[in-house]
Amino acid sequence: MEALKDLWNFIQKRKAYWLAPIILILLLIGLLLVFGGSSAIAPFIYTLF
C-alpha cells in the first residue's frame, strides 16, 4: 500500500495524471506477466531498467 501511496503522490507532484490509467492496467497485466517473466537480459544492453 505504501508503494501505491508513493506512486499517487508522485503522479500528483509531477502532474502526470496520464500515468494513472497506464499504471493501473500495467499492474493488472504485469501481475500476469510476473508468472512467466524473467529479467535475465544482460549483457547486451545497458541496465536501463
Added chain:
Amino acid sequence: MKKILGISAFYHDSAAALTIGDEIIAAAQEERFTREKHTPDFPTNAIKYCLEEAGLEIDELDAIVFYDKPLLKFERLLQTYYSFSPKGLLSFLKAIPVWVKEKMFLKKLIYDGLKEVGSYNKDNVNLLFPEHHLSHAASSFFPSPHEKSAILTIDGVGEWCTASIGIGDGNTIKILKELEFPHSIGLLYTSFTYYLGFTVNSGEYKLMGLAPYGNPKSEETSKFIELIKNNIVDIKDDGSIWLDQSYFKYATGLKMTNNKKWSKLFGFNRREPEAEIEQYHCNLALAIQMVTEEVVLKMAQEAKKITGSDNLCMAGGVALNCVANGKLIQKNIFKNVYIQPAAGDAGGALGAALAANHIYFGEKRKVNSTNDNMKGSYLGPDYSEKEINLMNKKVKAVFNKYDSYSELTNEIANHLDKGSIIGWFQGRMEFGPRALGNRSIIGDARNLEMQKKINLKIKYREGFRPFAPSVLAEDAHDFFEIDQPSPYMLNVSPIAAKRKKQLPDNYFDLSMWERLYTTRSDIQSITHLDFSARIQTVHKETNARYWELINTFKKKTDYGLVINTSFNVRGEPIVCTPYDAYRCFMSTEMDYLVIDNFVYAKTEQLDWENKEKWRVKFKMD
C-alpha cells in the same frame, strides 16, 4: 553530526557508504564481498562492513539514502515506451515484470535487504531518494577541496538525465542544465563498446585501451569520425547531443545498436566477442574516442561559460574515461579539475549520503583546500595480523614475516628489479574501480616483457590492453607531461619527450601486435601506443607504505615508478580479503605475494605448480 548510510543497488555496481558529518567513514562495492563483478544485488555485505567500521547499528542512523528516484525512472520507462510504440514491445514485456514484481516496491526491497544486515525498527528509518545525477554531483563536489566549483556529471542514464552541469557552493548544489534520455554520450560510447564486441557496461575500458591502436593519420579514421557526426550524433555548441534513434535499439530493444544500419554505415558487421581485432576495429574505436572527447570538452566549456568558476568537479561513468579527462586537463579550461575516484554508480552511494548530510539536513561543510576528503579512496576493509595468520593456517601458506618494513621493501624492490611480479596487498581496500596500491599487482615498468607477461600469464586477459604506472608524486614530471597530481589514476597524459624512442618510418604499416612490441620508451611497459600513460601519482601523505616501496625501488634503479594493475584476473572483482589474494596469487604466475608484513614466495608454497587447484571460474567480461 549526522550518521548517514548511502546505498546504490539494483542496476550495476552496488555499493554502500557511511558518513558521519563531513567524514567518510567507510565505502565499499558489494562485488568485492560476493565475488560477482558489477553485481546489482542489494549490498548486504557492504552495508554490514560500513556499519561495523563505524560501530553503528541501523537504528542509530539518521538517514538511509538510496542513490536515485525509482518512480521518476519508471516514468521515463513508460514515457519512452509510449513515445516509441508499437516498437519496443519485447523490451516492455521484459521490463514491466521487473518493475511490477520488484522495483515499484523499492522501499520494501530496501527494508527487506536491511533485515539481512541486522534487526531494526522500521519506524526509525528515514529513507531518502535524491536524484541520480545529484548523487553523482554530490559525490564529487562535497569531498573536493573546493569551496565553490562548477560540476559536470556524465553517464549512461539516471532517471531522465544523462548529463548535467551544476554549481556547488558551500553545502549547496544547484543543477543548471541537463541533457535527457535517450540522448546520452555514455550510451553512445557503450553502443560502440557493444558493436566492437566488448561487454556492455564493463568493456568500455577495453574500447578506450583499443583506441590508441587506431591510426590517427588514416583516411579511414577520418571517414569514421565524419560518418558518426553526420549520421549518428549531432553535437551542439554547448556540448549537448542529439542521437538519431534509428541507429539504436536501447530505448526499445534488448541490444544497444541497430546492427543492420551500423554495418551499412561503417562497412563491417558487429565484431563477435573474442574474435580477431582488425585495424578497422581500432580505427573505429579511435574515432568514437575522439568524438567523445569533443563532446566532453564542449560540455566543460559550457560549464565554464555558465558558472565562471576556476574549478571543475566531475563524476558519472563517463568521468572514468581518463583519456578524455587528460585532454580536458591539458586544455586548461579550468585551473583545477577534480574527479571522484568512484565516478560510476558505486560512487552514487557516497554522493547520496553526502547530499543528504549537506542538502537535506543542511549541515555545514568543512573544506580542506589542500587535500580532498576521500582519504586516498582507501575506504574499504583492512585485515588484522590475527586474520592473516588464520588464513595462513587455513591454506597452509609458507611465508616470511618481516618486523622491519625497510627490510621488506628492500627485498621486494630487489625482486621487482629482477623481473618478478608481485601481488601487493596492504591496509584498507580502495573504493572505486581502480587499485591504488593496496590491492595491486606490481612490476618493473622498464622491463620490455612485462606488458605481455602480466596480460597473458597473470591476468589472463586480452594481450592488447595497456598498463598504468604508479609514480612518486614528486617524480611525476620527470616521466610525464603532467602539472596536476593524479592520485586516482584518472588522468592520461603523454610521457616526457626525453623518455621517447624514435619510431620506425613504417610504424603505421605494421600490425597492431608489431606496433605494440616496438620499443617506444625506457618505460616501455606503461607506455601506450600513442606515448600516453594513465598515471597514478603516489603521495606520502595518503599511502606512506606504497610510497616507501616505490622510493626504495628508485634508490636501486633511479626509476621512481612501477607498473600498477588491479589485483585480480579477468572477470574477477579486485581481491578483498587475504584469502582472495592468496588464492589469486596461487592461480596465476605471480612470483611473490605481500600481505602487510607477510611475504610469500611462490616456489616455497606447497603444491605451487598446481594452479588449477586454486582457479575459480569467473564470467568473462
